[in-house]
Amino acid sequence: MILSTPAQLRALLDATRTIAMVGASANSLRPSYTVFSYLRTATPYDVTPINPTLSELDGVAAYPSLAAYAAGRGAPDLVDVFRKPSELLAVVDDAIAAGAKAIWFQYGVVNPQAIARADAAGLNVVVDRCIKVEHARIRGGLSTAGLNSGVITSRRTPPRGAG
């Protein structure tokens, strides 16, 4: 199922505990590093880099592939993808084989065939969004930066850092 409404994204982020990040980079100027570092330091998620050129990233053991991750850690709740559109069909096949429940394609990481394949396999799919931005929208991070979170509520939410 393709998820896009705020309630759907919130439900996905609430249900997620483990995240395998395909294409996580050790270059601190890359968007993937920014998102990895945010997920590791500012959220309760258990995030793991998937990158054959890394053994670890900021002290977190890396896996060379989703298959290796699944063998060592079990099925990831969510696969977060920073890869070229031409490589996404293979990433989707790997995510399905690894037993992932959801796949998240980051900004510009768009391949309609890959999206359709993931959807048909029963995965929850998020397309052309940033998991950092959507998490920060719900947990108040965007609001601290004067950004329009779209959140309107008279209910009290937990303080930052509470999950």
Added chain:
Amino acid sequence: MMQREKTFGFSTRALHAGTPPDPATGARAAPIYQTAAFVFDSTEQAAELFALRGYGHIYSRISNPTVAAFEERMASLEGGLGAVACSSGLAAQLCAVLSLAAAGDGLVCAQGVYGGTVTQFGVTLKRMGIETTFVAIEDLDAVRAAIGPATKLLFCETVGNPSGVLADLSSLAEIAHERGIPLVVDNTFATPYLLRPIEHGADIVVHSATKFINGHGTAIGGVIVEAGTFPWDSPRFPLLSQPSPGYHGKVFAETFGEYAFLMRARTEVLRDIGAQMSPMDAWLALIGLETLPLRMERHVENARVVAEFLAARPEVAWVRAPQLGSVFTFGLRGGRAAGAAFIDALELWSHLANVGDAKSLVIHPASTTHSQLSDDEMRKAGVEPESVRLSVGLEDVDDLLWDLDNALRAADAA
């Protein structure tokens, strides 16, 4: 249970956007976070914040929870991606310009804008190497011709101050976008309640929050709202699309995507010019916004009645009735001397240099707000020596008319 999605209306957002109950205390009214700085959870969290990877407050020159609440509410009301608040309307304008332009670059600006904008662009920015071309924005061909390869933005006011000319925002946005530059609109006089420039193609909206947003004349403030739809990764905007020496080689357009402009405006320009809004002033603006829809209805209705009253008076030569909002000018038959006598005879209208207060205000632009302009510049800005500018407030309109009637008689006798 999954709730049904609801898009909340303008008045609801004017009350709620940016201010859910305070997460720390449950306070329902927005707390005033009157603090210079914020403790870090750990050295690791501090490093994440300084590297712009985490969200959180460091120092109130860059961001503050009360100010952020005001920013988010403004972004919501204007239909933007986000906002950056500044210490005044002119500071907001400067911060917006410096986020896109540097020495050697140019701006194209509407003639007939606020005199303070004419001096900021035409004198102060010129000294810093940024050249502004002022054009009559009714002449779309002239606007097109004025935009050169070094031009970084097209600037206009929704309603010219005090000319009252309404800008054709969608045509101006089309021209700007054809030439690869953003349209920046000062929406102070209309407010987002009457008109939202982003819906007409504008990319950046600036405000003097001192006026209708605050609404009560209690603080100076400004704000920038950005739509988030302009392609900032263009080589035309190296400040956003090339590595920044101010942030260890970070490329704002690559790291922040649609948030690039807002992030640079806050973390480099506002950080470095130090023109932030204070928490107290942000709180006053937040409270002001809660009643913006109600106030604007009454401002507009009172302005209509006052303009009709003046148009019917023999002492009045002309009335430039407002097309939008409640600020407008009229001219007395007696010229400059009659204008002065008129203002000196008023009892209820306040003679001061501001607009958008709940109270009715009056000024003679030629001897005050526009006195720094030459006669020629003044005429280009739509100001005649006999013109009087009114900002119609929320009083009982009969009382406003009573006062105007007395002053018109006094002016006639002078």
